[in-house]
Amino acid sequence: MKKNANEKVMMLQYRIKRYQAMGNGAMCQALNGKLQKLLNQQPTM
Incomplete structure (x- = not known):
């Protein structure tokens, strides 16, 4: 589970x-949002 995350x-x-690198700021923002959501779901150690 942890490895998959x-x-x-x-x-x-x-x-x-x-x-x-391609200069696509809108997609960067969307992916950053997903990344933050995923990181917030993980239990801290």
């Missing part, structure tokens, strides 16, 4: 960087 975070971060 980490993979999702890594993938979202990668996609955000790719969209930033």
Whole structure:
């Protein structure tokens, strides 16, 4: 479960960087929102 969540975070971060490189700010904002939501759901250790 934890590994799967980490993979999702890594993938979202990668996609955000790719969209930033292309200059697509709207998609960056949408993905950042998803990333923050995912990070907030994870239990802190």
